[in-house]
Amino acid sequence: MAVLNDEVPDDDDFDAKRKRGEFDHITPDDVVNAGGTPPGWLSDTEISRVRGEIPIPYVVVVPVRTDETGHVTQVGTLLAVDDDGTITRTLVAGRVLFHETIRNAVRRNIARDLGDLALPVLPATMTPFTVAEFFPTPGASDYFDPRQHAIALCYVVPMAGDCKPQDEALDVEWCNPEDAMQPDFYEQVPNGCGRIIRAGLMWAGIV
Structure with missing residues (x-):
């Protein structure tokens, strides 16, 4: 890379x-x-x-597709293989590098996971819809990362292009936002990231 x-x-x-x-x-x-x-x-x-x-600064992205009015029509998750060999859902996420702006960190991590042709529509301001605090201690918060204490700035980002799985991702799967709001869906996204999906969709007006 x-x-x-x-x-x-x-x-x-x-x-x-x-x-x-x-x-x-x-x-x-x-x-x-x-x-x-x-x-x-x-x-x-x-x-x-x-x-x-x-603590390590991170960005987490909920990829979405929108219609011509800006309403969310689809939500994307990445399918990846967990350490124990099981297939799990995850989101676009990664560290903010030294001397890198938040905007460039979001763009770089989207390209790394979804490809250069994903064509993300980045917001005019990089104010996150929420900040998720991941701790290496289970139960310390709703968010868990066994490697580190990570402070993640979370964004909902529309994708205007063709998203292809990159790096360690197996596939990019899209669903309608109403299905993504159901507990049996967002509970499939481990370590609290399902809560980020739900919070992001609520921020985008999905109830």
Whole structure:
């Protein structure tokens, strides 16, 4: 996966001279030819240590399709294989990288899970509809992540393009919002992420 793809411009890009702080001197060749851990990323040992000591910022996306009036007509979930081999539902989610804006984090994680042709329609403001606090201790909150204490900014994002499963996802499954609001559906999305779906749909006007 490219490192901070939107932060490392080619020389002829319109914003090639824009200041990027820590990344001012990183070039595309540095990313392509980097040995070991590329700039902006932590090694497996480092990320395990950080996860054990401080909260990690995340974004979580509920993918939807809308009609011409903006009403939600479909809700998307990813099908993936859990650690024990069972197939489970999940949402688009991922870390916010160092020196990365929230907007770029949402866009990057959507492209990683749904492909470059998903064409997300990002909101004008990146205010989340809710903030989900995931704890590594079961029962500490409605949200559980055995790896870490994660603070997740949650968004409902319409997809205007073709969504294809990427990375470790097996498929992208769409259903109507009324079905997604039913307990027997959102309870299939583990670790509290089903609650995020329900809260997001209620925020979008589905009751």
